[in-house]
Amino acid sequence: MKAMILAAGKGTRVRPITYTTPKPMIPILQKPVMEFLLELLRQHGFDQIMVNVSHLAEEIENYFRDGQRFGVQIAYSFEGKIDDGKLVGEAIGSAGGMRRIQDFSPFFDDTFVVLCGDALIDLDLTSAVKWHKSKGAIATIISKSVPLEEVSSYGVVVTDEDGRIKAFQEKPSTEEALSTNINTGIYIFEPEVFKYIPSGVEYDIGSQLFPKLVEIGAPFYAIPMDFEWVDIGKVPDYWRAIRGVLLGEIKNVQIPGHEVAPGIYTGLNVAVNWDKVDITGPVYIGGMTRIEDGAKIVGPAMIGPNCWICSGATVDNSVIFEWSRLGPGVRLVDKLVFGRYCVDKTGAAIDVQAAALDWLITDARQAPPVHTPLERQAIEELLGTNAS
Numbered sequence: 164m165k166a167m168i169l170a171a172g173k174g175t176r177v178r179p180i181t182y183t184t185p186k187p188m189i190p191i192l193q194k195p196v197m198e199f200l201l202e203l204l205r206q207h208g209f210d211q212i213m214v215n216v217s218h219l220a221e222e223i224e225n226y227f228r229d230g231q232r233f234g235v236q237i238a239y240s241f242e243g244k245i246d247d248g249k250l251v252g253e254a255i256g257s258a259g260g261m262r263r264i265q266d267f268s269p270f271f272d273d274t275f276v277v278l279c280g281d282a283l284i285d286l287d288l289t290s291a292v293k294w295h296k297s298k299g300a301i302a303t304i305i306s307k308s309v310p311l312e313e314v315s316s317y318g319v320v321v322t323d324e325d326g327r328i329k330a331f332q333e334k335p336s337t338e339e340a341l342s343t344n345i346n347t348g349i350y351i352f353e354p355e356v357f358k359y360i361p362s363g364v365e366y367d368i369g370s371q372l373f374p375k376l377v378e379i380g381a382p383f384y385a386i387p388m389d390f391e392w393v394d395i396g397k398v399p400d401y402w403r404a405i406r407g408v409l410l411g412e413i414k415n416v417q418i419p420g421h422e423v424a425p426g427i428y429t430g431l432n433v434a435v436n437w438d439k440v441d442i443t444g445p446v447y448i449g450g451m452t453r454i455e456d457g458a459k460i461v462g463p464a465m466i467g468p469n470c471w472i473c474s475g476a477t478v479d480n481s482v483i484f485e486w487s488r489l490g491p492g493v494r495l496v497d498k499l500v501f502g503r504y505c506v507d508k509t510g511a512a513i514d515v516q517a518a519a520l521d522w523l524i525t526d527a528r529q530a531p532p533v534h535t536p537l538e539r540q541a542i543e544e545l546l547g548t549n550a551s
Contacts, residue, residue, distance in 0.1 A: 165271060166209040167261060168200055169348075170280040171217035171242050171254040176397040179504040179512050180484075185219040187280035188226065189395060192408055192419055192447055192465060193430075195226065196395060197280050199416070201233045207288040209276060210235045215260035217242040217252035240264050257368040262360045271354050277368075279348035283404060285391035285415040286349065294386050295351040298326065302356055302376055304385040305349035307392055311337050317345035318369060320385045328383045331373065344387050348394075391415060398510035402499065405482050409445040409463035418447055430468055449485065471527040488527040500524055 170187040180189055187197035204212060212230065216223050216239050223239075230237030240263055243252040255263060261277065264270055274292060278284075286305065295303040306320045319332040321341045332341060346369065359375050360366055376383040393413060395401045407413040420428040424437070426444020433448050439456040446460050449468030457474040460466070464478050467485035472478065476489045479496040483489070487500050499506040505524060506512045 164207075164209045164275070165211045165213070165273065166204050166276040166278065167213045167215070167264070167271075168197060168278050168280045169215060169257050169260065170197065170223055171215045171252070171257075171260055172281075173218045173252070173254070176510075178398075179506065180398070180401070180501050181218070183219070183502070185216075185222050186395070188219075188222050189281070189401065191283060191395075191404060191416055193449065193468070194416075194419070196283060197223070197227070198233065199283055200278055200280065201227070201230070201235055201237075203284060203286065203288065204276070204278075205234045207292075209288070212237050213240060213264050213270060214238070214280075215240045215242060215254075215264070217254040220250060220252065240267070254365075256365040256371075258360045258372045259364065259366040261368075262357065262362055262366065265354075265357050266362050269354075271352070271357070273354070275352055275354075277350040277352060281395050282348060283391070283393040283395070283413065283416065284347070284349065286388065287390070291349075291386060291388065292351055295384070298382065298384050300351070300382045300384045301353050302373075302381070302383050303351040304328070304373075305347050305351070306344040306385045306387045307347050307390065308343050308387055309345050311340065311343055314340040314343055314345065320344050320346055322385050326384045326386060328373075328377055328385050330377065331369075333370075344385065347392050398499065398506055399508055402482065402508050405465055406463045406480075409447065409465065411445075418445075420447060420450075426462065469527055486527045488525045488529070490524070493524065 170185065172186060173181065188195045212235050214223065214237060220241055227233065227237055240260060242254050242260060243250055274296065276288060291305055304320055309317065315334050315336055317334065319335055319340055319342050320328060321330040321332065322328050350368065360372060366372065391413065393404045393407060395404050408416045408418065418428045420430045422428050427442055427446050429448045430450025432450055433452050435454040436456055440454055441459040443461050445462040447465045449466060449470065451468055452466055452470040454472045455474040458472045459477040461479040464481050466472065466478065466483045467487065469486050470483055471488040473489060473491040475492040477494040481495045481497065482499045484501045489495065497508045504512045504514055
């Protein structure tokens with residue numbers, strides 16, 4: 164069976180991660196989120212998968228290639244151009260991406276599934292497709308019920324008692340919401356849907372195709388399902404996803420590595436004297452990371468591979484990406500460190516290099532900064548600690 168993963172977006176709401184990592188490649192404890200989607204699709208018999216790519220397309224293509232090692236077949240549809248010898252992404256909308264593939268050669272010749280490439284899901288796709296066919300639907304949205312106080316963060320789907328879609332509400336207030344069922348970005352289509360998607364123009368599934376289907380009275384349905392769905396569309400969402408995995412709240416993601424103590428997991432060859440550090444789980448520490456004596460880590464926390472946590476540094480409820488060096492005495496609470504950026508859990512980012520704080524957070528592959536006694540004293544005063 165055939166499916167499509169939407170992977171062309173720039174991921175502006177997950178910056179700074181998406182400056183160098185496309186959204187489908189954002190790691191959930193070292194494993195790209197799109198890899199989980201491939202596993203789900205394969206599990207339910209969807210083994211021919213199209214992926215539209217644009218922003219940082221080569222990152223996705225070089226990792227997944229033809230899909231063979233994941234037990235599926237993958238092909239890619241690039242959206243963009245070459246400008247001065249460089250690939251420049253120009254996404255053409257989710258429905259436009261579908262249309263481009265179909266115009267190239269009619270790939271979608273039977274019922275097919277479309278998934279957004281930025282969510283962790285654990286869904287019975289087989290049952291959903293069976294329901295879709297039983298309704299004679301041209302299109303079906305997989306919806307999910309959320310608490311009323313959360314509806315303002317999502318697109319709300321309004322249906323009649325038979326599940327037929329009557330209207331949509333984009334991020335309504337709790338007072339205005341006509342439903343608590345939200346659009347999860349998981350769709351089932353029949354090839355007939357391409358009658359309503361124009362060729363050669365930018366066209367979106369949610370804001371253009373779906374309202375058109377409602378307008379013409381097409382057999383268009385939503386099925387509310389109870390399943391695990393973790394959206395990572397924004398930095399706070401990603402933060403919650405990592406916490407959820409470490410706390411055991413997300414059941415379909417296993418913490419990698421070896422559990423060296425209750426709630427403490429490590430990759431290969433971590434350099435640490437366990438009796439000289441203060442670590443409280445749940446914590447994951449990637450391979451070839453060095454934790455110096457006197458460091459403190461309070462979970463839930465993730466420290467990526469090849470990091471260097473210096474003596475006196477504290478990592479508390481934080482996510483540290485690979486190749487990060489946290490200087491002596493640095494105290495990070497509720498922070499995400501990605502390259503030269505330090506982000507709080509609301510998504511507000513500080514460019515530590517531009518802020519002249521790059522002596523606090525550096526690349527672990529660089530030589531450690533050397534400070535004069537006066538500089539060291541200033542650091543200690545600034546941090547309120549001994550920055551040895």
